[in-house]
Amino acid sequence: MKDTLSYTMMENKDLLHVDSEPKVVQKACKGLKIRDGNIVSGKRGRGTNWALGYHGLKKSGEDHILEDTANQVRKEIERCDMYSGCIMMHSLTGGTGSGLGSHLCEAMREEYPMNHLISCTVAPCLTGESPLQNYNALLTLSYLQRNTDCVVLTYNDDVLGKLQRKMESVSFxxxxxxxxxxxxxxxxxxxxxxxxxxxxxxxxxxxxxxxxCPLPANKFVQVHHIAKRQLSWAGLQKQMSQGIRRHDSKGNVFGSIGNVVIARGDSTETFYPQMTQGLEKKFRKSFNTVSWNPFPIDIWTAKTNSIGPKDTASITVASNSESIVEYLETVYERSRVKFAAKAYLHWYNKYGVTNVSRIVFII
Known part of the structure; x- marks a missing residue:
């Protein structure tokens, strides 16, 4: 039997867990086998403030999260036989996730300019509780656009809506x-x-x-995933197509410039033949692929479904589509209104953002 072990089977030892508050990251890592030093934490939170997360605490003797994290990243890279890149996972608008996440992306790009850098970031609900979330989102997205090769953006609203159709009460x-x-x-x-x-x-x-992401300027990606038992590939494709948003609020169809379709649980190796026999055309229609890209869909398969029960099959699509534009327009407009009223700008001045106009006009 073919050896299917991979670089991922490292018992989490090469992962870094970073947060500004020790209790959060320690709770999340409880029971995991993590290398000593790969849990980096500060002494206090960042108050849902991008500026505080980015610039950190100014008092002497306070935490040094950025320096400690950079040092641990260097140690992990030195252990590698080959270093291809790094995947960062963080929130889009929390003080630590947005501010410190932006600073880490910037530092990683400066230190390792030839290696890949992917950001997997989660956007909050548009009706979120923090009055600073739109400012934070614009600042974070601008840094991700400049410093990463790809941004996998997940919307809490979309995840919540998907789960609410399946269950009455949705937990974290x-x-x-x-x-x-x-x-x-x-x-x-x-x-x-x-x-x-x-x-x-x-x-x-x-x-x-x-x-x-064939174009450096267009790097925002959304991931769609569906897994079912006893359902054909065509059935999975149909259910996925029915579950994704294909139009904006004005009825315009989202286009996509590049997509990867991954089928797992393909034990009979039937997915690729079905793609060539017409299933690929359905994916092209669902994701409205551009005409100028001769190969807008790549196809990957795996005989086993490593992210679910053995008797399930799944389809995952990573799509570079125009749907990000609608989110950006919403966040930008809300930030512009607050900026015109000079709302909450003092919180950014207080922690090192001197040119406050960049908050709204940065993208």
């Missing part, structure tokens, strides 16, 4: 599981990317960049 665990399953559907090893001579070397994230 259910939302986290849904997001993790979607990301795992893209990043975990596939047979397509596994060399015939040995185990996977983890090329899936970097091949996704090549396939889905």
């Amino acid at each position: 665990d259910a939302m986290n599981t849904s997001i993790a399953s979607a990301l795992g559907g893209v990043f975990l090893p596939t047979d397509t990317m596994t060399p015939k001579s040995g185990p996977s070397i983890g090329m899936e994230p970097w091949e996704m960049i090549r396939s889905v």
Whole structure:
């Protein structure tokens, strides 16, 4: 039997867990086998403020999260036989996730300019509780646009809406599981990317960049995922097509410039033949692929479904589409209205953002 172990089977030892508050990250890492030093935490939170997260605390003797994280990243890279890139997972508008996340992306790009950098970030509900979330989102997205190769953007509203159609009460665990399953559907090893001579070397994230983000200016990606028992590939494609938003609020159809379709649980190896026999055309129609890209869809398969029960099959699509524009317009307009009233700008001045006009006009 072919050895299917891969670079991912490292018992989480090469992962870094970073937060500004120790109790949060320590709770999340409880029970996991993590290398000493790979849990980096500060002494206090960042108050849902991008400026405080980015610039940190000014008092001497306070935490040094950025320096400690950069040092641990360097140590992990030195342990690697080959370093291809890094995947960061963080929130879009929390003080730590947005501000510190932006600073880490900037530092990683400066220190490792030739290696890949992917950001997996989660956008809050548009009716979120923080009055600073739109400012934070604009600032974070601008840094991600400049410093990363790909931004996998997940909307809490979309995840919540999807789960509410399945269950009466949606928990945070259910939302986290849904997001993790979607990301795992893209990043975990596939047979397509596994060399015939040995185990996977983890090329899936970097091949996704090549396939889905061919233009450096267009790097925002959404991931769609569906998993079912006893359902044909055509049935899975149909259910996925019915569950995704294909139009904006004005009725305009979202277009896409690049897509990767990943099928897991393809034990009979029937997915690729079905794609060539007409299923690919349905995907092209569902994601409204551009005419100028001769190969708008890449196809990956795996015989086993490593992100669910063995008797399930799943389809995951990573799509570079225009849907990000609608979100940006909403966030920008809300920020512009607040900026015109000079609302909350003092919180950014207080923690080091001297040119407040960049908050709204940065993108």
